Amino acid sequence: MCKAYLVTIRGDTKPSIIVVGQNGLVTYDAFLLLSFGGPEGPDDVIPFLENVTRGRGVPPERLAEVAEHYRHFGGVSPINDQCRALLAALDGRLDLPIYWGNRNWHPMLADTLEKMRGDGVRRAIAFVTSPYGGYSSCRQYWEDIAKAREAVGDGAPEIDKIRHYHDHPGFIEPFADGVRAAMTPGARLVFTAHSIPTTMDTHAGPGAGAVWTEEGRERSDRTDEGRPYPEGPGARARGGERQQQSAGGFRYSNQLKETARLVAEAAGVAEWDLVWQSRSGPPSVPWLEPDVNDHLDALAKEGVTAVVAAPIGFISDHLEVIWDLDNEAAETAAGLGIDWRRAPTPGVDPRFVDLVVELVAERVSGAPRRKLGEIPVWDACPAVGCCTIPRRTHG
Numbered sequence: 577m578c579k580a581y582l583v584t585i586r587g588d589t590k591p592s593i594i595v596v597g598q599n600g601l602v603t604y605d606a607f608l609l610l611s612f613g614g615p616e617g618p619d620d621v622i623p624f625l626e627n628v629t630r631g632r633g634v635p636p637e638r639l640a641e642v643a644e645h646y647r648h649f650g651g652v653s654p655i656n657d658q659c660r661a662l663l664a665a666l667d668g669r670l671d672l673p674i675y676w677g678n679r680n681w682h683p684m685l686a687d688t689l690e691k692m693r694g695d696g697v698r699r700a701i702a703f704v705t706s707p708y709g710g711y712s713s714c715r716q717y718w719e720d721i722a723k724a725r726e727a728v729g730d731g732a733p734e735i736d737k738i739r740h741y742h743d744h745p746g747f748i749e750p751f752a753d754g755v756r757a758a759m760t761p762g763a764r765l766v767f768t769a770h771s772i773p774t775t776m777d778t779h780a781g782p783g784a785g786a787v788w789t790e791e792g793r794e795r796s797d798r799t800d801e802g803r804p805y806p807e808g809p810g811a812r813a814r815g816g817e818r819q820q821q822s823a824g825g826f827r828y829s830n831q832l833k834e835t836a837r838l839v840a841e842a843a844g845v846a847e848w849d850l851v852w853q854s855r856s857g858p859p860s861v862p863w864l865e866p867d868v869n870d871h872l873d874a875l876a877k878e879g880v881t882a883v884v885a886a887p888i889g890f891i892s893d894h895l896e897v898i899w900d901l902d903n904e905a906a907e908t909a910a911g912l913g914i915d916w917r918r919a920p921t922p923g924v925d926p927r928f929v930d931l932v933v934e935l936v937a938e939r940v941s942g943a944p945r946r947k948l949g950e951i952p953v954w955d956a957c958p959a960v961g962c963c964t965i966p967r968r969t970h971g
């Protein structure tokens with residue numbers, strides 16, 4: 577016996593019907609892999625970059641620079657084959673038909689939802705290829721879903737998004753193995769993640785989102801989130817210092833600090849840094865710092881001669897990993913006489929593939945929630961003001 581409820585899902589314009597099974601769980605009839613997308617050839621590069629940066633105020637010079645990074649790889653982003661590999665690894669593992677849609681390049685999410693509607697899919701559970709909260713890594717995907725559903729119109733499938741998994745053992749353990757294998761005595765462990773504008777971080781998660789009430793008065797929805805995350809012994813996480821003075825937000829940098837701490841603990845490494853990479857904004861707009869290249873400079877001055885980098889901001893070897901780290905940062909390190917090693921990303925490590933299967937099971941059959949950290953996670957956005965930011969990231 578099933579019950580139907582009328583609910584409003586975050587980001588959706590219309591209320592939708594949720595079918596809840598006997599056990600009180602929502603019933604899904606499809607699985608959706610939701611990713612960033614990337615060009616698949618030289619002609620795709622510019623239109624892809626235009627999709628990524630529409631309405632964000634990214635200057636043409638920055639686009640030309642990033643286009644050049646893609647051209648080093650024949651205009652092909654590695655992210656698509658990584659999605660295909662994950663889909664192949666999931667084949668036969670889920671009791672649901674599997675679909676794939678992207679934010680910025682084909683297969684575009686709206687086309688996928690159209691196909692799903694044609695196949696009779698009513699409600700799907702989506703796995704997003706970013707483990708973290710924040711505007712770019714979470715809320716923007718909710719917005720993409722809402723926009724794609726609107727484009728498809730009547731009968732577009734309802735989409736729920738799987739929770740953040742930054743502290744799931746299936747994400748932590750592959751990184752920890754890679755770090756353990758790469759560490760040498762005296763090497764410094766340096767975690768990296770995509771930099772974001774500091775305002776995006778101060779507004780990440782519930783707590784910092786000021787919302788307008790019906791009376792038109794501004795108020796803040798505050799929860800436990802928003803307090804500075806305690807740093808582990810020996811840890812020197814950089815960036816996001818302003819959280820000491822503020823009561824809200826910081827879900828992105830706080831989750832990254834937690835991931836870093838968990839990976840370091842699992843790998844048995846006492847001293848580590850968390851720094852940022854792939855910044856794209858102008859100097860006039862503050863983004864999370866220090867940049868990994870500046871940090872290498874500082875480490876060289878401290879006398880560090882070996883670095884192990886672990887790109888915990890990414891689930892697989894995105895362009896940011898193979899260009900910004902494996903080329904740019906590696907070159908910086910070489911110039912400073914630093915021995916540079918990079919730990920692998922999870923990719924299709926069997927534990928990471930199991931993580932996807934497990935997170936689906938969590939939602940469809942109430943399997944226990946496995947998480948190693950203390951920062952709470954939710955199945956849906958908990959607050960109206962979650963991760964709101966100014967649209968323009970470049971001033």
Ligand SMILES: CC1=C(CCC(=O)O)c2cc3nc(cc4[nH]c(cc5[nH]c(cc1n2)c(C)c5CCC(=O)O)c(CCC(=O)O)c4C)C(CCC(=O)O)=C3C
Nearest residue numbers: 612614628632642653654655706712713770856894895969
């Ligand atoms: C937090 C975060 C993630 C992790 C979460 C997630 O995975 O979603 C991420 C992932 C990715 N970012 C990617 C590529 C790009 N990001 C850009 C621009 C930006 N990223 C930002 C943040 C993030 N980005 C921000 C604040 C901007 C400024 C403009 C804006 O506010 O949107 C630009 C425009 C040029 C530039 O400005 O650099 C490109 C081309 C690719 C594909 C890589 C591949 O092809 O393998 C992936 C996985």
Ligand SMILES: [Fe+2]
Nearest residue numbers: 712770854896
């Ligand atoms: Fe990005």
